[in-house]
Amino acid sequence: MIFLPIVARELRVASRKNTTFIGRSVIALLGMVIGGFLLLLFDLIGAMAGKGGMVFTVVSGYTAIIALLAGVLLASDCLSEERREGTLGFLFLTDLKGYDVVLGKFAAVSLNSFYGMLAVFPVLAVSLLAGGVTGGEFWRTCLSLVNTLFFSIASAMWMSSFCKSSYRAMAAAVCLLIGLLALGETASALSSVAGKLGSALFYVGAISPLTSFRLASSANYFRLAGKFWEMLALSHALAWAFLGLASWRLSFFREKDESNTSWRQIFSRKALTGQSERRSEFLDINPVLWLLDDSRRLRWVAWSLAILGGAALLLTSSLGSSFGLAFVTYVAWPFYFLLKVFFAIQACRFFSEAHRTGALEALCCTPLTTSSIISGQWMALRRIFLWPVIILILSQLACLCFLGSSIFPGSVSSSVVVVNGAAVKSGAAAMPSPVSFMGWYVPFLMLKQIANSIADFFAVGWFGMWLALSLKKPGTATGLTILYVLVLPAVAFCVPTLATDTVFIVIGVSKLLQDFRSRTVTPNSILLRQ
Secondary structure (H helix, E strand, C coil): CCCCHHHHHHHHHHHCCHHHHHHHHHHHHHHHHHHHHHHHHHHHCCCCCCHHHHHHHHHHHHHHHHHHHHHHHHHCCHHHHHHHHCCHHHHCCCCCCHHHHHHHHHHHHHHHHHHHHHHHHHHHHHHHHHCCCCHHHHHHHHHHHHHHHHHHHHHHHHHHCCCCCHHHHHHHHHHHHHHHHHHHHHHHHHCCCCHHHHHHHHHHHHHCHHHHHHHCCHHHHCCCHHHHHHHHHHHHHHHHHHHHHHHHHHHCCCCCCHHHCHHHHHHCCHHHHCHHHHHHHHHHHCHHHHHHCCCHHHHHHHHHHHHHHHHHHHHHHCCCHHHHHHHHHHHHHHHHHHHHHHHHHHHHHHHHHHHHHCHHHHHHCCCCCHHHHHHHHHHHHHHHHHHHHHHHHHHHHHHHHHHHHHHCHHHCCCEEEEECCEEEEECCCCCCCHHHHHHHHHHHHHHHHHHHHHHHHHHHHHHHHHHHHHCCCHHHHHHHHHHHHHHHHHHCCCCCHHHHHHHHHHHHHHHHHHHHHHHHCCHHHHHHHC
């Protein structure tokens, strides 16, 4: 038996796929378009000095974000899918070990993403010709990006080894990655003010791959050259530890009934919350709502994000008038984005699982109409996400009301100035100060962010449901929804977000209503009707 047989097989299969060659060409073309547009934009606005460094920072930043998302979108369901299909047990009837399966799946899910990242590196190298970037910074950044992709895929595979449901595996991978990034970045930020604990906290920051990515820049590397390689090595070793834990988990794999575990018995009792009685009431409202109202953990995650986001916004507003208001939109963005990610996971969950198990065909054989099935899905989404989103929006508006009174232009008091012996009233005719400009512009950005976020939720919901219904592999619907609706429009920052969201909403609504019956009517459902 050859060494790592599944890896060899996956590489042979990938070499015969057209997507292996087409994908990296498309990504390279997209990177060329984005890089060329940024060079042209900085040239038109007159930022000639160091424009290569600006392009390098923007493109590498987008690449780091996509590398973090790649693990969640590609690898979070690779092992859980084998468990759902019942094929994982057959693999262990052979001489295969746990590391054979894990490394084989790792090669399968990481090959195209690694090739895509390699296709972006020449675009980053063009920044060397424009100036503002050194050769060492380029190679260190490329190394950090590859490590970020490896870390993201490894952590997602570890979570996938615990779960059987695709949406739970993806949600667990998101929570793990967020926790590691938040803990690592917080430890790195506190290391400079923690005194004797600073060095220990600095090494705790190694659990975030973004720490080495930040230290790769020339400004940070010349001060902390040794720390960069230590952070890179520690995060890389942690990623290998995740793969080792996933292999160890599969080595003790046993297919068992998960419905009788102790925690499920505890939470299923009526003495705690009366969940069974309350849930039975939803059956009269909408059967789809009754089917989907079982996401208690996701509801806790949404409420936790809303409470943490509100606390962070209120803490930012206490930093000062102009400073706090300027950073409110930046503080709110990650919480909005994470809520949208979990919203996409839940929006695609019903149609993907019902389409796979045949439950959607059974629903189509009932008197339920298409609109009632879709409305039940939206009812379930509103029950989970409506109030957390409202709390986050109200927290942001509260920051605006709290800080706006001190920097709004109308609050500038007028005074009397003597000019050539005549009294002239100043204030209204004075030149606008930076504070008055911020008093108008930053609230506009805040309200724009709220409007764009609301539109994003509708776009993610409609477009995600259609993708989950129409794709041959419904499990990829969540990743494609996040990529198309949330990630790619952020790259095209010259196009208004409301315009792209409108396009996705129109496509999702029209295609979902048009293709619902045709996608679900199969020979099995025809036999059921007969």
